[in-house]
Amino acid sequence: MKRAGYKKGIAIMLSLMLIGSLFFTLPMQTVAQTEEDTVDVTVHYWRFGGDYEGWNLWAWAEERDGKSYPFTANDEYGKIARFQITGLQEGDQIGLLPRRSMPENEWAEKDFSDRTITQWNREKNQVEVWILQGEDTVYYDEKEVDRSPKIVDASIDDWDTISIRTNQPFAWQEAEKRITLSDGIAIQSIEAPDPEQTETNHLLLHTNQKLNLSQPPRLSFEGFGEKTVTAGKVVRTATFDQRYAYNGELGPLYDKKKTDFRLWAPTAQRAQLVVYDHWEDDEGQMIEMKAGKKGTWQTTLSGDQHGTIYTTRVKIGDKWNEAVDPYAKGVTVNGDKGIVLNLKNTNPKGWKPQKKPTFGEPTDAVIYETHVRDLSIHPDSGIQHKGKFLGVAEKGTQGPNGVKTGLDHIKDLGVTHVQFLPIYDYASVDETRLDEPQFNWGYDPKNYNAPEGSYATDPYHPVTRITELKQMVQTLHDERLRVLMDVVYNHVYDVEQSSFHKLVPGYYFRYNEDGTLANGTGVGNDTASERRMMRKFIVDSVTFWAKEYNLDGFRFDLMGIHDVDTMNEVREALDQIDPSILIIGEGWDLNTPLDPAKKANQKNAAQMAGIAHFNDYIRDGLKGSVFEERDAGFVNGKPGMEREIRRGIVGGIAYSEELSTFATSPDQTVTYVEAHDNHTLWDKLELTQPDASEEERKQMHQLATSIVLTSQGISFLHAGQEFMRTKYGDENSYKSPDQINRLDWNRRAVFANEVDYVKGLIQLRLAKPQFRLSDPDEIRERLTFLNSPENTVAYTIAGSQRENTLVIIHNANPDTVEVTLPDSDSWNVLVNEERAGTQTLGTIKGKTVTVNPRSTMVLEKR
Known part of the structure; x- marks a missing residue:
């Protein structure tokens, strides 16, 4: 289904005419003309x-x-x-x-x-x-077209209630005489949604006994035919979870001597394992599965099944549904079939399971968000495996003027973590046509537990994508970089085609009272994490990635769709593996039918220790609302934004009655100004300050990044932010061409001074614990705001036995300002409008300091 718009259904992509009119023009492309x-x-x-x-x-x-x-x-x-x-x-x-x-x-x-x-x-x-x-x-x-009278749906709404719909209206008061159920089940009463109407096409039938979901009755309606009843709304009751929730392992359980297959499908009347000889085959060998505990189905294949291609098949009512096993850890090209794998055979040379770079508190993290393809696809990247996992792992690559590119650039920048946009198997890129340019961010999940094939050198070979992803992770670890994975459990690409819906229809998703799918995500469906088997799947999937791929963190897309208990179970499960694994997420308050007190959003952050939320308060405070193109913020000329900036500087905690957002601790805040979503900061500055010079925009941009990297909380940078990345005005580039999305290494060479400045800020942040306080009480005790002119924010962080006092001043004015220092001692300048780092740039003596326009100054007491 082709839908224009933002991956969360919010914005419309700007036209290429507008794009071409912005800061740079796109390279001309030759397009073959056809009629x-x-x-x-x-x-x-x-x-x-x-x-x-x-x-x-x-x-x-x-x-x-x-x-x-x-x-x-x-x-x-x-x-x-x-x-x-x-x-x-x-x-x-x-x-x-x-x-x-x-x-x-x-x-x-x-x-x-x-x-x-x-x-x-x-x-x-x-x-x-x-x-x-x-x-x-x-x-x-x-x-x-066959419009003859027929039963369209007969489903179990409750344990003793059947909902029936037909394609033609009928006189409902006479229906009881015409409707019968098999297996001796009697209809005790009937109910019409609107009893005032004489005709309807929808009735509720109340039975004289509780219904068996795995052996439902057959319904006969004179004049409309017959239909086997299927499970309906009943699957979304608490009793259903109590009766059928299963705690054991699911999926293919591989051993060299045999593989056990276990599937959860409690509303199926039969289940089959389908084994194929080739990924293109339409028909395979069907093997009957036996019913097990709690709605599971099981079968075993003897011998070494490494490489076996399979799907699962269930009979729901009168229909057979075939689906990829949701727990499949390997898939065929385009993810249309599962693969049994001996995962030991997927480990690359030098694989070091569970060994990773040392790391301290979450607030020590400086996260760099990128996309596998973006990082290497530019023709001047100097990277051989462009757009691939292996391209990320290449070392020694250079671009224009000899600048470092790819991995070497990231390492040189000095960040601690690299966060990748989705790298699981997603639906929107055709892996059989990789000779054609294709791009997508990947927020359209298909198989959650297998890597994306378009990032592999051979998407047809299921081991290759796994081995090469592991090689990428291992290489980053060897370079002392930790790896985060962007996960999208909040929705699926297409409900009707999803394995979840095919195997247990109606269970895994949220529905409105009128029976329509909930849409808090903006893309047509919300998964129901509060249901025990959806929650189990999320926890199982995250822990699988953490163990098998040795990952160091997870970024939860639209985390506010999930519930608090699920996120806490994820945190608890990851703590058992490695407590230093980060969990960050978009804790937006989304319109989904879930008790507000249970939503995993910013409002309930106090219930989720060790889980960080992106801080949109400081994001919008710095540059203006992402939902209003022309709205400005602190750095681009909007007055009166000092309070918003102070709230972000303290890490979102309850610093005072006036300065408080959502966090109980700074490790619950991700401090940022731009990400893959929305306009880049540079493009936002062009929209809000069209008359400003390029030099003035550089100053605004640099000021915003310096505030991010000197504030409390977890620091987050969007790839290319260090060289003032532009997407030519495209705020929603989820499927835009490479020319829009790729990291431009020519721009990196041109903006070399700006990159050095960001490198210096990162170096300073990691060298000075004052910027990375993890205790909220310590922030309240040591961080003190100073009186300063309008459109400036100034504060001190008091020293300790091993640390000197720091003064940080942010001036958003187009003119210089004078700021009074806390005392008249001597101060070393570590950051000014031109340079940043740990080296002293000069010395300030006296009671005041002059701060240049649109700049940050950091002073350290001598």
Whole structure:
């Protein structure tokens, strides 16, 4: 499904015309010209309940963003939408998806999955099709559509309640005489959602006994046919979890002599293991699985099964669903099948399990966020394995003017941790077409426990992607860099196609009261971490990555979708492996149907010790709101922002009644000004200060980064921030070309002085414990704010037995300011507008100091 917009459904990507008008122009590309068509499309849509309010049609041309089209006419079939699709080429397809939009959520509900138009009249360039609710078939002739009366759904809402829906209305008061259940189950009473109506297509049937989910009855409705009842809302009850939650190991349990397969699918009537000879095979050997405890299914294959290709298959009602095992640790190309692996065979030469660089408190971390492809794909990167795990691991690479690139650049910068955007197997890049340029951030999970194949030198070989990722991790460890992984357990790419939904429909996701999928993530679905088997999966998955890949931390995308208990269980499980493993996340307060007191967001940070939240207060305080393009902050000219900056400087803790945000401890705050989301800081400065000179923008940029790296909490830098990275105005580059997303090593050479300045700030931060206090009481005792002019923030951090007192001054004014020092002793200058580091740049004597425009000054008492 092609949807334009931000990965969380918030923003629209700027056009290339705007992009080209900004600071740099993009390189010209030669595009092969082929004949394109504009096709007139007519779509007839039928909903069997006649409820069309809010429904519209989302349509797109292949490999292009989609657009919403209204239903503007009616006929005897239903609603009609007419529109044009442009830019179609030979062999292209047209995608269709009916959706229901509401004022607060344009993706409130979607009808089933994508439909595809594969043919049209090429002489007239037009096509007319018929689609209907709940089916993915596209009909080119209305006569082919079967709208005869039938049962659309019969599902168990509660242990003694069945919900039935039909595609045609019926007189509900007579329905009891026409409906029967098998296995001797009697209908005790019926209930219509609206008893005032004489006809309906939806009823609730109350039975005389509790229903067996693994052996449900068959329902017969005179005039509408028969259907096996399936589990419905009942899977989201507390009783369901109590009855079926399983604590043991799941997935393929490999041993050289045999492999045990264990699957959790308590609502299935049967389950099968399907073994394939080749990844392209459509049919495989089906092996019946036996029912086990707590809704599990098991079978065993004797002998060494390393390399065996498999899927799982379950019968839900009258339908068989085939899915990749969610616990598969290896997958075929594009992740369409699982692979049994002896993981010992995936270890690269020199692999050192559980050995990693030494590390102290979380506040000692300086995190550098990057993307595997971004780091190396530039033609002047000097890196051989461009866009690959192995490219990250290359050493000794150079770019323009001999500057260090890739890993050497990161190491030279002096950071402690490298955080990678998603490196698990994601859906949006076709691993069979890697000779074509493809890009995605990767926030569209497909297989959570296997690496992404497009980052491997051979995506067809399941061991290669694992070995090369491990090699990358090991190389970074050897260079004394720790590794964080960005994890996205809050949603899946497509619910209908997800293994979770195929194996246990309705269980793993949150639903609104009206039965539609919750959408706090903004991408159509929210996973339900509060349910015990979703929580177990998250904990199992994170601990697998930590153990098998020796990872040092996890960044939880949209962590606010999850619940507090799940995040605390993740923290507890990782503490058993290595307490120094970092957990950071986006603790935003998102609109998902979960008790507010249980949401893993900033408001509940006090309930989650050892888990850090990105601090959007200082982010927006420094540069302006990310949701308002022209809004400015402290560094780019907005007055009255001193309080917001002070709140960030103290690490988000309750420093005083006036200065308090969400953190109980500085290790719960990630201090930052830019990340992969939204405009880069440089692009934000261009938007908010269009008349400023490049030199003035450099000063603003440098000031913002210096505040981040001298504040309490966990420091975070976006890759390229050190050379004032631009994405040419593209604030949502989740699938934009390499020319937008890649790290520009030419820019790194041009901005060499700026890089040296950031290197100096990092060196200073790591050398001075005063910037990395871990005890909130110590921050309150030692950090004191000074009186200073408007649009400045000045403070001291008192010395200890081994540390000297520091004075830090941030001046956001376009003019110099005079700041009164706490005493008239001599002070060594460590940071000024030109240089930063641990070396003394000069000495200040007297009661005042002059601070240059848009700059930071750090003084150390002699």
